[in-house]
Amino acid sequence: MIVAGGPVIPNFGSGSSCEVNNGWFCTDWVWQHWGDTLQPALVQHIELTVIAVAIGFVVAFLLALVGFRYRLLDPPIGIVSDFLYTIPSLALFQILLPITGISVTTVEIALVSYTLLILYRNMIEGLRAVPAEIVDVARGSGFTRIQTFTRVELPLALPTILAGLRIATVSTISIATVASFVVAKGLGAPIFTALEQDVFKTEIFTAGGMVVALALIADALLVLVQRALTPWVRFGRSA
């Protein structure tokens, strides 16, 4: 359509009747937008999660070493953790905005915090659950403190730590969807966009379904890791 002297308005292609009428599920929308919307969002989501869990794991481990070695420090770290966990993620993301700006850093800081809380708790519990008698036997056999830790306490705490890793990963995948409220990355972004576009059902179901699938796959993968690393644990009632 050309208006004299005006711009050329190309035909952008009309949406299918399913898209225009907001049907329950429009498969053609999914095929068309896999490359430009869904796949990038999925990749971003995985990136966000992996970075947060990796950093959270390392920091939690260091904190757990401190809390385990110096028992007096554990209750304060514990109480602060419990309190921080009740802060709604929506609020934490926004509170960090003035400090670190609208960037992935803000999101990562918040995600790492939540991961940290879950992992710290699990690591300390796991280490504490090692029976004192076994530790005594190890020391008695001549193991140094460090040897006792690396060869006895840590392996025995591993099942609990891995269980915590599972919970933390699934939890992070879930919280990362809310992150799109402040930074348009990850699978939450298509969901927010779709809510605004007169609640576009297909996009919500597709992106939402992908998050759930991602969480279930991650959980299953970590179960395999659990079994590989700690084959001696029987899996009847997982935590």
Place this chain on the structure above:
Amino acid sequence: MNTFVDAFRFIGDNPHLLLVKTGEHLELSGAALGIALLLALPAGLWLGHLHRGLFLAASISNVGRALPSLVLIAFGITVFGIGFWNNTVALVVLAIPPILTNAYFAVDAVDADVVDAARGMGMTELQVLLRVELPLALPLLFAGIRIAAIFVIATATIAAIAGGGGLGAIIVNRASYGDAGVVAASLCVSALAFLAALILSFVRKAASPRPTPVP
């Protein structure tokens, strides 16, 4: 730090607003938790009593953990439109797994000898569950209810995106209420969560058959 101080000032300046929003928040959370208890508690307790459905209980627990709250809220409004049910259903779905799973494992873990003794005394199955297994299952059971309550109270903030009101309406509205408002509302949510945990521990102590031995 500044924002923290401003937040308290915000609370002082806007008591009515916060009270109204907290009321809405409690209404939504309470309704969802109540419905979840009604649905999940009997099912979990009975299955645990029968020692059947371990796979079901474990699966529901795993799947439940994997359900992202935002996705549930979004599904809710997509299916139900804006109203009372969209957010309530989403929160109920979120609350059921911890209650069901913990109810199951709590009853399942009760010492078989005690149960047999009770049966030997002539109690019916229902009596065994209510008078013997349930009191012994209370700690683990209430741990699950506590998890569910905290989940629901925290997730109800996201419900504001889908017209849910409550303290979340302040938190998503940084443009209107400023950082002070967001922090203030967030503190209220944390306070509610702690309060819920406290009330639950009181209820548990009241319902426990004997005084718990001092450790």
Place this chain on the structure above:
Amino acid sequence: MIRKHTRRAAKAAFAISFGVAIVLGGIAATAASAKPQAKPTITVGNKNFTEEFILGQLYGQALAAKGFPVKYAGSLGSSELADTAIKSGKINLLPEYTGVIVLDLAKEKSPKTAAATFTAAKKFEETRGLTLLNPTPFYDTDTFTVLTSTAKKDGVKTIGDMKKVKSFTYAGFPECQTRITCLQGLKKIYGLTQVKFVPLSSISVYTLLDQGKATGGDGFSTDPQQLSGKYTVLTDTKHIFGFQNIAPVISQKTLSAGGAELKSTINAVSAKLTLAAMRAMNKAVGIDKKTPAAVASAFLKANGLK
């Protein structure tokens, strides 16, 4: 004997250093003038709704096609938040509405024409180290939108007619509450004190109207939904919504660094943005579910701007 040698040596050393410095300086100066000035990086920001996403892509892609490095800051939220971002230098290009600048940011009185609004907005921005480039032909004002069925039922045609409705709700973005071009105008200029405000979060105005959750809402005049017969716009007889052409806000530093090419590229895009064009693009994204980037790209290509 030694002192004389030393003095001569010192003088020689000084002369040599001086000479080297001049030569080096000359080389440097030549090099600097011979090297073409690097194009400044344009960080495009936009506000949090469809039309702004499209505008951000239009300007960004056109500049990228001319060799400017372009970064997209993404959605910054409301005008007030976007304004903070450009003032602080986080972004250096922002498509903004002239009326919003004059009435909501500068808090001045409403000018009588679109041209006057643009001039006032430009003057305001230039006091802050920013400036405006040419305005677009199209404008996009807020509108008091109701369901056509509501308009018929209550018998209202203009905003002033709402006075006879005892109580009603008005839905809008949160910043609408404090703006004279929105809720404040309804209350103070139209005297509609009985209105109750419903803040929008992620759900659009039209969804709320459809589901009966608000009587009226703050729709935008270029929204594709406004073209269906389902919604009616009440006439803004007192003109509270102002003149709202788009004019790209740009930092003066970036503009001088980018030179004539930056200016002409952006102005060329703006010139093509007529009401029909904008409506078509909004429809492509909002109704036909194309992505803003794809729609912007198609438009630029069709008009030889990419």
